[in-house]
Amino acid sequence: MASVPERLVEAATRLFAAKGYDRVAVQEIVDLAGVTKGAMYHYFGSKDDLLNEIYGRLLRMQTERLEQIAAGPAPVVERLHAAALDVVVTSVDNFDQARVYFRSAEHLAEDKRREMRVARRRYHERFRALVEEGQAAGVLRADVPADLTVHYFFGSVHHLGQWYNVGGPLTAKQVGRHFADLLLASLRPVEEER
Amino acid sequence: MASVPERLVEAATRLFAAKGYDRVAVQEIVDLAGVTKGAMYHYFGSKDDLLNEIYGRLLRMQTERLEQIAAGPAPVVERLHAAALDVVVTSVDNFDQARVYFRSAEHLAEDKRREMRVARRRYHERFRALVEEGQAAGVLRADVPADLTVHYFFGSVHHLGQWYNVGGPLTAKQVGRHFADLLLASLRPVEEER
Amino acid sequence: MASVPERLVEAATRLFAAKGYDRVAVQEIVDLAGVTKGAMYHYFGSKDDLLNEIYGRLLRMQTERLEQIAAGPAPVVERLHAAALDVVVTSVDNFDQARVYFRSAEHLAEDKRREMRVARRRYHERFRALVEEGQAAGVLRADVPADLTVHYFFGSVHHLGQWYNVGGPLTAKQVGRHFADLLLASLRPVEEER
Amino acid sequence: MASVPERLVEAATRLFAAKGYDRVAVQEIVDLAGVTKGAMYHYFGSKDDLLNEIYGRLLRMQTERLEQIAAGPAPVVERLHAAALDVVVTSVDNFDQARVYFRSAEHLAEDKRREMRVARRRYHERFRALVEEGQAAGVLRADVPADLTVHYFFGSVHHLGQWYNVGGPLTAKQVGRHFADLLLASLRPVEEER
DNA sequence: GATGAATGAGCTTTCATTCAT
DNA sequence: GATGAATGAAAGCTCATTCAT
Known part of the structure; x- marks a missing residue:
């Protein structure tokens, strides 16, 4: 045991x-x-120390993986796709942890909350940097702020906890692929938009 | 008073x-x-009766507006864009209500929770119907399930409560437009995807 | 009731x-x-709020009485004697309150403790002023600091809680008289001390 | 160490x-x-065994010294003065021990408490015997019960823990002398009292 | 319509002590 | 001799709700 x-x-x-x-x-x-x-x-x-422990584990893991993916040699569009897919898959694979993570920031004590915000921000910024890299390279549209895009995408990820059904018809990978595809599609450069 | x-x-x-x-x-x-x-x-x-009251207001309002927009005469793509924009704008305009709505479903008593789920689902389905209409008409990609797309988008909307700053640089309309643009862009039919 | x-x-x-x-x-x-x-x-x-309530009552009462006695028209030696007697009698008459008062200052929360110290000090200083008045008038010895004398006397009073027996042979007034006599005797001007 | x-x-x-x-x-x-x-x-x-240990040390030491002083050859008034001075000086020299001693009797377990009371009483009685010796010899006033006088004095000593400041202006010896002087002065035979 | 005193069940946390190792 | 994980009982406090007035 x-x-x-x-x-x-x-x-x-x-x-x-x-x-x-x-x-x-x-x-x-x-x-x-x-x-x-x-x-x-x-x-x-304390009780919230327990929360803190749960909280940190997933974030640390996802941060490490994001950094590895982001630092890879593939074209930025591929790295962004892989990163998006990865965060969905790992969130679903650790579904309970993820659900706790998605809704419980506000229950941490003030000092731990600050720490966590810093860690979250670092994750967010690493992801945003990928988007910005693609924008700078001209392969992603630049008329939507990268920051907003990241919020947009992570909203979708966080929301998984509210509808995704672990035993259901969609596997983690399928959802991940769809989400990553939607993200990438929404960021393709616009040509002759309305 | x-x-x-x-x-x-x-x-x-x-x-x-x-x-x-x-x-x-x-x-x-x-x-x-x-x-x-x-x-x-x-x-x-009871206390949760108060929550119920708050809860219902925004959802009723957004549902009415969605139904009006969806029933309009414009092309489906435009109606979808308008609906997406509208839900963002009304959520930001009623930010406190929206934040309560986004995270407090689980605090309702069992019977009210059921009612609410029904109402939420109706909203969700009306929105999905718009997507499906576009898919059937061939103007929106059909390789991503409409259901998943709607979850994807509403995740972004619900997440607003966690980062959007009412007094900040982005107006409700700006965020709404960006979100609606991202949604529509992600749903454009694919041609020569990788 | x-x-x-x-x-x-x-x-x-x-x-x-x-x-x-x-x-x-x-x-x-x-x-x-x-x-x-x-x-x-x-x-x-809170629990300590209850203590605070008890605490204040006796001190307020004794302070009022001390001020009245000290402001009287009698010679200072008589007023000091009366004050000493009074604090003993009122302490014994409210024996439980007094015992709580004598030992529980340290259990008050920080802010209330400060308040209480101020009130205690005022009482102490009013009493000391009587002694100093007698010293200035030459009717009480001046070779022992008035401050120390007051501590000396109030030690005796506080200690009552540890040995005085309410149903016992000595009445409050008897103890009070003895204590006041001892105090006054110890303060008589020295003439040909060893 | x-x-x-x-x-x-x-x-x-x-x-x-x-x-x-x-x-x-x-x-x-x-x-x-x-x-x-x-x-x-x-x-x-147990925890209170630790208290017991602390408790006994000071009392044993002071009792030994009192017995030595009381058994000395000097006139009773001088022996009483020396005893009074000594208890103050040793209490201040072992201030932490003394403070514990002064207020923690009630935390001892029942059996140890009984032991302690016996030891305390022996100390008290030895001190009282000195006073009574002086009264019998006619060099100390007899109109105040010796017992009460001892309580009166030890109240002052116990109270030291609440106001005496180890690093402050008064040395242990100075306080001891003042206290002993006040005690002796209060016990001089009365002649023409008011 | 409205008050606010009172309930009672529940909460998180503390801590002296024990005991297998 | 000494460790520190684990216990279990109790502590102070909170709070949605009720009800006599």
Whole structure:
């Protein structure tokens, strides 16, 4: 059986994803993990520390992957497509973590929230830099601010948590491809637009 | 001064938007509205009844407008563009309401939640019907499921609540246009895709 | 029957006096007062707010009486004697309140603690002024700092809570007289001291 | 570096003096002492056992010194003066211990509390015997009960913990002399009292 | 219509102590 | 001798809701 802190993080992830941070009692988490409250507070300073742990994992992982993809040798359009696909696939593959991540920033304590915002921003900016690179190279349209485009796309990703059905007809890869295609299509240079 | 129930709804909207439903105490709402708890329970059956009220308003309004736009005489591409623009503009114009709407579905009591899901779905389906109409007419690409496209777009809209700054440099109309343009661009029929 | 807040203050006074602030649970207080915790938190912001209430009452009362006595027309030696006697008698007459007062300053929250220190100091200084008046008039010895004398005397008063037995052989007035006599005797001008 | 139990007692003394027994967590003590909880429970049976240890040290020391002083050859008035001075000086020289001693009797477990009361009483009685000796000899006033006088004086001593400032202008010896002088002065036989 | 005192169940967190290693 | 993970009981506090007035 996994270690106690590991079990706690898993239990918390499942419950936070299902009901939202504020609707989950610490008692439920420790019950699901099969330990007592004292054990939880031995490893985590607070309930929101547990959230912080969940939160950070996915973001760190996605950031690393984005940086690797972005630094690759392929043409920028391909790298952007790969990055878009990747964030969808990893979000779906870690669906509970992702759902927690998508909605729980506001429940972090002030200091951790600041840290997280910094990390999120770094991710956002790395992604935006890809878009800007494509715009500078003339292969992506430049009449829509790159910043706005990134928000536009990540809105779609965050929204996955609200409709995507893990056992359903669409695989992670299919959704990822569609999303990446839509993004790239929307950024093709305009020629004789209305 | 506005009527008591009106003041309560306004106060609740402001507070729910700012802090999230679970982080707002009924006492805060009545304090901000300048009434007492008894008064609130005179007009509303419960805290989540207040949420229900807020919730419904924006959705009803946007649904009506969508139906009007969709039923118009313009070509489908133009109607879709107008609908996309409209949902962004009305969401930004009623920003607090929209933010509450975007993240508080799960706080409704079971029966109201069901009602709401029905209403949301109707909206979603009306929008999807527009996309499907364009696909059938051959003016929008058909290789991405219309359903997925609608989720994709509304993710972007819902995400507005997390980054859009009401007093900032972008007006509602500008964001709306960009979003609508991105949507339409992403749906142009593909010709010689990679 | 007394009002709820009154009953709560009484219950808290009894319990804090008997066991010390930290050893009394809010639950015990409300049980003794015959109400629920919710009721307590309706009237008092916190456990230490209850302490604050108890704390202030005795000090306010003794301060008023001291000021009246000190402002009287009698010779300073008589006024000092009366003041010393009075603080003993009122402390014994409100024995539980006094015991709480004597030991619980450190349990107040920081802001209230500051307030209380100011009030205590004012009391102390009013008393010291009496001693200094006697010294200036040459009727009390001046070779012991007035400040130290006051600490010396109030130590004795505070200590009452640790040995005085309310049902015992000594009445409040008897103890008060003895204490006042000892104080005055210790302050008689020295003539041919060793 | 000192032994583990020694370091624990020192750390506990510092913390109990500063914050009061109930406000200090065992974890804080072991952290300050640089050991672990297990180590503490290896040497001491409980938190209050640690208090007991601190508690006894000062009292044992002061009792020994009192007995030596009281048994000396000097006239009773001088012995009483010396005893009074000594208890002040040793209390100030061991200020943290003294502060713990002055206010933590009630935190001892029942059995140790009884022991302590016995030891305290013995000290008190030895001191009182000095006063009574002086009264019998006619060199101290007899119209105030010796018992009450002792309480009166020790109140002043215990109160030191609440106002005396170790780095301040008054040395231990100065305070001790003043206190002893005040005590002796208050006990001079009365002649022509008002 | 409206008040606000009161409820009661629930919350997160703390902490002295134990015990397998 | 010493560790530190884990317990379990209790703590202070919050809050949506009710109800006599």
